[in-house]
Amino acid sequence: MAEAEEDCHSDAVSVGDDDNESPAEGDLQAQLQMFRAQWMFELTPGVGSSNLETRPCRAGRGSILKAAADTKGRQELAKEEKARELFLKAVEEEQNGALYEAIKFYRRAMQLVPDIEFKITYTRSPDGDGVGNSYMEDSDDGSKMADLLSYFQQQLTFQESVLRLCQPELETSQTHISVLPMEVLMYIFRWVVSSDLDLRSLEQLSLVCRGFYICARDPEIWRLACLKVWGRGCMKLVPYSSWREMFLERPRVRFDGVYISKTTYIRQGEQSLDGFYRAWHQVEYYRYIRFFPDGHVMMLTTPEEPQSIVPRLRTRNTRTDAILLGHYRLSQDADNQTKVFAVLTKKKEDKPLDYKYRYFRRVPVQEADHSFHVGLQLCSSGQQRFNKLIWIHHSCHVTYKSTGETAVSAFEIDKMYTPLFFARVRSYTAFSERPL
Numbered sequence: 001m002a003e004a005e006e007d008c009h010s011d012a013v014s015v016g017d018d019d020n021e022s023p024a025e026g027d028l029q030a031q032l033q034m035f036r037a038q039w040m041f042e043l044t045p046g047v048g049s050s051n052l053e054t055r056p057c058r059a060g061r062g063s064i065l066k067a068a069a070d071t072k073g074r075q076e077l078a079k080e081e082k083a084r085e086l087f088l089k090a091v092e093e094e095q096n097g098a099l100y101e102a103i104k105f106y107r108r109a110m111q112l113v114p115d116i117e118f119k120i121t122y123t124r125s126p127d128g129d130g131v132g133n134s135y136m137e138d139s140d141d142g143s144k145m146a147d148l149l150s151y152f153q154q155q156l157t158f159q160e161s162v163l164r165l166c167q168p169e170l171e172t173s174q175t176h177i178s179v180l181p182m183e184v185l186m187y188i189f190r191w192v193v194s195s196d197l198d199l200r201s202l203e204q205l206s207l208v209c210r211g212f213y214i215c216a217r218d219p220e221i222w223r224l225a226c227l228k229v230w231g232r233g234c235m236k237l238v239p240y241s242s243w244r245e246m247f248l249e250r251p252r253v254r255f256d257g258v259y260i261s262k263t264t265y266i267r268q269g270e271q272s273l274d275g276f277y278r279a280w281h282q283v284e285y286y287r288y289i290r291f292f293p294d295g296h297v298m299m300l301t302t303p304e305e306p307q308s309i310v311p312r313l314r315t316r317n318t319r320t321d322a323i324l325l326g327h328y329r330l331s332q333d334a335d336n337q338t339k340v341f342a343v344l345t346k347k348k349e350d351k352p353l354d355y356k357y358r359y360f361r362r363v364p365v366q367e368a369d370h371s372f373h374v375g376l377q378l379c380s381s382g383q384q385r386f387n388k389l390i391w392i393h394h395s396c397h398v399t400y401k402s403t404g405e406t407a408v409s410a411f412e413i414d415k416m417y418t419p420l421f422f423a424r425v426r427s428y429t430a431f432s433e434r435p436l
Contacts, residue, residue: 197229254291258288259291288310324347345370373397
């Protein structure tokens with residue numbers, strides 16, 4: 001009995017000890033579990049104890065980055081708004097005839113936003129006519145154009161075994177243009193293009209109806225246009241898929257306007273009589289180059305503004321003094337750069353015979369012919385194609401008639417030879433006296 005009581009007493013004591021030690025062990029187990037959890041959390045890739053400490057810092061950094069992004073977005077909007085104002089100002093100057101000022105505004109706008117031309121919604125067309133702007137700046141996919149052409153061809157109807165390009169909307173007793181044979185219509189379209197290669201008017205005519213669109217895409221018209229520009233150098237169509245694509249993509253000079261450059265420099269003048277001061281003069285002049293499809297070219301250097309000079313360069317039969325006339329040719333190097341070489345001479349004038357001193361012996365003046373050789377590199381600037389000419393060389397050849405000797409003087413190409421930029425003139429795209 002005594003042993004049993006001692007066993008029970010010992011059991012009670014041990015239970016009491018367990019009860020006394022359980023809270024301490026529980027805290028220890030909890031701490032151990034927290035240590036294990038933290039240890040596993042730190043071993044997780046990309047996560048560490050430092051991340052918990054830097055979360056507030058990262059939140060602050062995120063707010064700073066967001067504010068910087070908002071500021072950058074506002075700056076981009078302000079830049080685009082400034083470019084839009086400059087571009088619309090350039091359109092206004094071009095409509096008023098200030099072509100050189102318009103070119104400056106165009107360049108400043110495109111320096112800010114290169115594609116500003118396609119981000120502006122016009123209330124009216126900047127060209128005034130609202131149609132035909134896809135001739136030079138059109139960048140549609142060739143496959144889409146081919147699909148559109150085939151679709152229009154399928155839409156044509158056959159009546160009385162005759163192909164009808166279009167149908168009159170209203171009944172009329174007069175002869176409709178759709179009655180004309182295809183050959184006559186194509187001849188009319190060649191008159192529209194004319195010998196001046198007015199392909200912009202052809203694009204305008206293609207907007208009339210589906211039938212006219214098909215006629216305007218006739219390969220023969222575009223083939224003749226390519227032959228007129230490049231001659232025998234375009235007998236092969238490769239690598240282009242069509243004659244129209246060749247005419248639009250292959251580098252060439254433009255005929256619907258004038259290439260213009262403006263040069264400004266400061267020249268030191270003569271000293272005053274008392275030697276107290278010396279004057280300085282600001283010299284400003286323009287160079288104009290006008291190309292024609294038949295290989296002729298005109299060049300004029302004058303201080304007069306483009307508004308007064310450009311209308312005089314519409315035809316080769318100009319009465320402007322000091323104008324140079326000549327021929328040009330295109331050359332493409334191995335490095336795929338297109339260059340323009342021209343030879344120009346002064347316009348010959350018939351001098352009247354002077355009978356006043358016919359009985360006096362005069363010292364004969366040695367007559368000489370002057371010709372100017374010009375080399376230019378053709379390139380594109382901004383969104384427009386083939387609108388920039390860079391000077392390569394410029395020389396003067398003097399040939400004496402009496403001896404036949406030729407003296408060559410080459411001019412140094414420096415900052416005085418500024419690049420020429422193209423300015424399109426709508427009045428140049430008029431019907432000529434000869435068809436294509």
